[in-house]
Amino acid sequence: MDAFPAFFPLDGRTVVVAGSGAAAQAKLRLFEGSPARLVHLEGEAAREPGAYEGAALAFVADPDDGFAAAAAAAARAAHVPVNVVDRPALCDFVTPxxxxxxxxxxxxxxxxxxxxxxxxxxxxxxxxxPEGAGRVAALFRKLQDEVRGALPELHERRAFLRDALSGPAAQAAMAGDMDGAARLLREALARGGGASGRVRFVEGSGPTDLLTLRASRALAAADVLAPDPGVAPGVLSMARRDAERVESADAVAVADLARRGLTVLRVVNGPPSPAELAALRQAGVEVEVMPAAVS
The missing domain is CATH 3.30.160 (Double Stranded RNA Binding Domain)
Known part of the structure; x- marks a missing residue:
């Protein structure tokens, strides 16, 4: 990872855009509708460090090289991280x-x-x-404390939220019915959030660009990874960094993890073993086999 990505909260923060012309207007449009206080500086005002005081971010966009360098220096003197359009040598960060x-x-x-x-x-x-994804996130933010209070165990909370993201509450939020979405999510929480664990199988010999969307999502959602020796490192890298990893793919151990309410992902080098599938099902564990890959 050559650069670390980070998200700056904008609510109550100030963002400064210095410069004139099409590039400066594009930066101003980027923040339209955001909760940030937007300040536009032109001319000599952009060369004064005091104009940037207290800002969270600064952007400099101007065709004049001298102006761009002076404005960037002023922002940096005010201890504000600055991005200068088309001049990477002057940037503290790049805009994605x-x-x-x-x-x-x-x-x-x-x-x-x-x-x-x-x-x-x-x-x-x-x-x-989808366009409604932000409303789903807003729903879960609104009820975050209620969900944490009802489900203090992390794996139970993750299982509940994973199911809720594809359930009626999320669908209502996606459609714009936020009151109905909150009611449905509270009803699901009242019914008890402890979803049962499961074991999913993903073929992990690679390459990663042939994985199905369902397999990619399973990797991102797993609580525990149980990979076969020799699976493609790129496939494993798509899993959550904080997912637990177990070396043993013993069916008894995997079934025990699932019975604790965890979602276990078996990353295999080929089709799942019929004997392993039978052992897991005999142990009463829900099993799902992901399609191998897109062709």
């Missing part, structure tokens, strides 16, 4: 290609090496992020 769905924001960066590639990848991902 952004998918904006309100409370759901995705960003794709190439470290400034290829903005066009980042834009192309953004278009690919954007089709998978």
């Amino acid at each position: 290609a952004v998918i904006d769905r309100g409370e759901v924001v995705a960003a794709i960066g190439t470290g400034g090496a290829s903005p066009m590639l980042a834009t192309m990848l953004r278009h690919d991902i954007e089709t998978r992020v």
Whole structure:
């Protein structure tokens, strides 16, 4: 990882855009509708460090090299991280290609090496992020404390939220019925959130770009990874960094983890063993086998 991605909260913060012309206007449009206080500086005002005092971020966009360097220096003197359009040597950070769905924001960066590639990848991902995704995130933020209070165990909470994300509450939020969504989520919570564990199988010999969307989502959602020796490292890298990893794929041990309410992902080098599948089902564990890969 050549650059660390981070998200800056904008509520109650100040963002400064310095400069004039089309690039400066594009930066101003980027923050339209955000909760940030937006300040636009032009001319000599942009060269004064005091104009940037207290800002969370600064962007400099101007065709004049001297102005850009002076404005960047002023922002940096005020201890504000600054991005200067088309001048990577003057930047403290680079601006990614952004998918904006309100409370759901995705960003794709190439470290400034290829903005066009980042834009192309953004278009690919954007089709998978529905317009209502931000409303779903807002729903879960609103009820976050209630869910934490009802389900203090992390794995139980994750299981509940994983199911809720594809349930009626999320569908209501996606459609814009936020009051109905909150009611449905509270009803699901009142019924008891302890979802049962399960074991999922994903074929992990690679390459990663042939994994199905369902398999990719299973990797991202797993509580525990139980990989076969020799599976593709790139496949395992798609799992959550904090997912527990177990070396033994013993069916008894895997079934025990699932009975504790955990979602266990068996990453296998080929089709799952019929004997292992039979042992898990005999142990009363829910088993799901992901399609191998797209062709």
